[in-house]
Amino acid sequence: MATYTELYNYRTDSRYPEWAGKVEFAISVSANQIADDPLSTEGKDQWAVGALQDPAGQRPGFEQFILAENRAASMDQIFQATDQQIQDNVDKAVQALVPDTASTSTQ
Numbered sequence: 001m002a003t004y005t006e007l008y009n010y011r012t013d014s015r016y017p018e019w020a021g022k023v024e025f026a027i028s029v030s031a032n033q034i035a036d037d038p039l040s041t042e043g044k045d046q047w048a049v050g051a052l053q054d055p056a057g058q059r060p061g062f063e064q065f066i067l068a069e070n071r072a073a074s075m076d077q078i079f080q081a082t083d084q085q086i087q088d089n090v091d092k093a094v095q096a097l098v099p100d101t102a103s104t105s106t107q
């Protein structure tokens with residue numbers, strides 16, 4: 001089990017860049033699936049457009065979700081996750097974090 005200190009400092013691990021790249025690509029895959037889904041909600045569609053344009057900008061929140069979701073795992077297990085395990089975590093994060101209704105901004 002990773003300690004909270006290890007989880008907090010995950011970006012200093014030498015394995016981080018490769019793992020982060022996998023998370024970022026998994027975000028693109030999730031966004032692409034939503035964009036292709038004719039039954040997707042307006043909020044998820046809005047998120048998908050933004051995520052496809054800037055998956056790196058979305059990555060930090062998804063990393064935090066994955067780390068919290070897998071807090072009982074060791075850092076070795078987290079960084080050695082398969083592509084499918086990472087994709088499953090990102091898909092779960094989309095369901096938890098992305099609203100179904102579109103956000104409106106007032107300026």
